[in-house]
Amino acid sequence: MRVRDAAAADLPDVMNVLDGAALAIDVETVRTSIGSGGALVAVSEDGERVLGALVLDGNRVEAVAVRRRRRGQGIGTALVEAAGERRERLTAAFDADVAPFYRELGFEIEDADEPGRRRGQR
Numbered sequence: 001m002r003v004r005d006a007a008a009a010d011l012p013d014v015m016n017v018l019d020g021a022a023l024a025i026d027v028e029t030v031r032t033s034i035g036s037g038g039a040l041v042a043v044s045e046d047g048e049r050v051l052g053a054l055v056l057d058g059n060r061v062e063a064v065a066v067r068r069r070r071r072g073q074g075i076g077t078a079l080v081e082a083a084g085e086r087r088e089r090l091t092a093a094f095d096a097d098v099a100p101f102y103r104e105l106g107f108e109i110e111d112a113d114e115p116g117r118r119r120g121q122r
Helices: 008-020 027-035 075-086 096-104
Strands: 002-005 039-043 050-057 060-066 091-095 108-111 117-121
Touching: 002 075, 008 027, 008 039, 008 050, 008 060, 027 039, 027 050, 027 060, 039 075, 050 075, 060 075, 075 096, 091 096, 096 108, 096 117
Parallel strands: 060 091
Antiparallel strands: 002 039, 039 050, 050 060, 091 117, 108 117
16 A cells, blocks of 8 residues: 555545545545645555545645545555645544544544534644
């Protein structure tokens, strides 16, 4: 597995991964992120299959998702780490059940305004 910048041709695969994770993000946001160099994909070694995706809006992680069968293999971690190498600071808002993922990546976590939501920065 390797992480690279997402290309316009990756848009359908990126949306498939994000939709599979039931993340509420629209295609225009993803398209804009790809166009501005703010989207990353984790791909199989042969580069043929998108295994995970991360979408940034500036320093904010808008979405990060990994194909269900590939979860728990460090792909999400690799995506966030790669984003952290490109940005001085990262922020994110997320459901409380994924707070341990972000905490393990060095995010400082606090409650968000919505019940069951958290936000973090590193």
